[in-house]
Amino acid sequence: MDIRYSANQKDFKRYTTEETRAEFLIEKVFADDEIVATYSHVDRMVVFGCKPVNEAVPLDKGIDCMKNFGTNYVLERRELGIFNLGGEGSVEVDGEVYNLAFKDCLYVTKGHKSVVFKSKDKANPAKFYMISAPAHKVCKTTFLSIADAQKKPVGDNSTANKRVINQFIHPDVLETCQLSMGLTELDPGNVWNTMPAHTHERRSEIYYYFNIAENQAVFHMMGEGDQTRHILVQNDQAVISPSWSIHAGCGTANYTFIWAMCGENLTFDDMDHIAISDLR
Ligand SMILES: O=C[C@H](O)[C@@H](O)CC(=O)C(=O)O
Numbered sequence: 208m209d210i211r212y213s214a215n216q217k218d219f220k221r222y223t224t225e226e227t228r229a230e231f232l233i234e235k236v237f238a239d240d241e242i243v244a245t246y247s248h249v250d251r252m253v254v255f256g257c258k259p260v261n262e263a264v265p266l267d268k269g270i271d272c273m274k275n276f277g278t279n280y281v282l283e284r285r286e287l288g289i290f291n292l293g294g295e296g297s298v299e300v301d302g303e304v305y306n307l308a309f310k311d312c313l314y315v316t317k318g319h320k321s322v323v324f325k326s327k328d329k330a331n332p333a334k335f336y337m338i339s340a341p342a343h344k345v346c347k348t349t350f351l352s353i354a355d356a357q358k359k360p361v362g363d364n365s366t367a368n369k370r371v372i373n374q375f376i377h378p379d380v381l382e383t384c385q386l387s388m389g390l391t392e393l394d395p396g397n398v399w400n401t402m403p404a405h406t407h408e409r410r411s412e413i414y415y416y417f418n419i420a421e422n423q424a425v426f427h428m429m430g431e432g433d434q435t436r437h438i439l440v441q442n443d444q445a446v447i448s449p450s451w452s453i454h455a456g457c458g459t460a461n462y463t464f465i466w467a468m469c470g471e472n473l474t475f476d477d478m479d480h481i482a483i484s485d486l487r
Pocket residue numbers: 370372391400401402407412454466475478
């Protein structure tokens with residue numbers, strides 16, 4: 208398991224490109240028939256990727272649960288948000304099977320012992336992108352298709368940021384302990400997300416960029432509003448955004464991303480907006 212410790216905003220000002228990438232960028236999220244896990248000490252969010260091809264893959268494959276989580280199984284004290292970003296597949300949760308097509312989501316609550324991933328067709332494998340957060344009580348394991356998500360159309364063609372924020376794991380849609388998660392899709396010809404930018408002192412966030420066409424990329428902006436830096440993000444990569452950091456991106460073409468938050472509250476609009484004229 209790749210473990211990332213917390214970095215602070217004062218030291219960050221002097222980071223090189225390599226240091227910035229090593230600290231915040233998750234370059235590899237998927238490997239065939241493996242669980243790829245990145246444990247961030249920022250609000251203890253864990254990124255899991257699973258691309259089952261030839262076999263059924265359990266969530267704890269290759270993970271020493273007692274060593275990494277201090278529990279007997281991964282979800283003993285954690286909840287999990289899952290998005291399928293590949294071909295059709297299934298998630299079996301303690302014997303109950305959920306079928307997930309492209310962009311379908313499954314929220315798995317605390318306390319489930321067995322979570323197993325499968326693809327329907329190995330020629331077009333499922334890709335399960337997941338975020339886990341610490342949880343203190345049992346909620347309801349729930350399947351959500353994009354039709355169930357609350358839709359927030361924002362932005363405009365004239366500012367190249369016309370997009371739809373699909374809120375899947377959100378207090379208006381279902382109850383969770385700490386996790387909120389959704390999928391933001393940019394219209395063709397639109398490249399900017401989350402501009403004007405914001406921070407949220409009470410939560411941190413992870414962005415996972417996908418649907419980036421070949422030879423295109425996203426310049427992900429981070430840092431305090433008056434100390435911005437960027438990370439070059441390629442397709443299928445994620446960026447950790449601590450509470451002190453803005454998180455916005457500009458693509459060389461349109462793209463889609465999954466955002467996930469965890470922290471003190473679940474209040475989506477509890478944000479500190481930064482005027483574009485105040486950015487440095
Ligand atoms: O705190 C909220 C998150 O940063 C995202 O939901 C923002 C986003 O998807 C967007 O503006 O495109």
